Amino acid sequence: MDNIVIGFEGDLYRNWNEEDFGVPASVETTAQGSVPGRPGFALERALFYGMAGWTAARAEAHTPGSTSSDTLSGYTVGAGVDYAFTNNVFARENIASMTSAPETLVADQWTLISTSTCSRWASA
Secondary structure (H helix, E strand, O other), rough: OOEEEEEEEEEEEEEEEEOOOOOEEEEEEEEEEEEEOOOOOOOOOOEEEEEEEEEEEEEEEEEOOOOOEEEEEEEEEEEEEEEEOOOOOOOEEEEEEEEOEOOOOOOEOOOEEEOEEEEEEEEO
């Protein structure tokens, strides 16, 4: 049981993605963050872990006459490994998928459906 590790982490980052529909309307997510739990198993200097938790993204719909925004809420799942080269230096590799439920945003006379799905591979 000494090798089992449980923890939490949080992240927040800025998105620069936008979907233009060929008409004067677009949808984008501007910020996204997550708070997953990380149960893992330590083996010597390596930590193998899974992660699951809550994620949210800020979505905006734009038309020439107005802007509508809402927060999309969902879940994140993933897995990874941390390796400690020394007591103060480690490297991380992980992959995660973040998904939120579809949300209806109304801007001007346009009704736009926005959903946020993001997969990422991260190295640190």
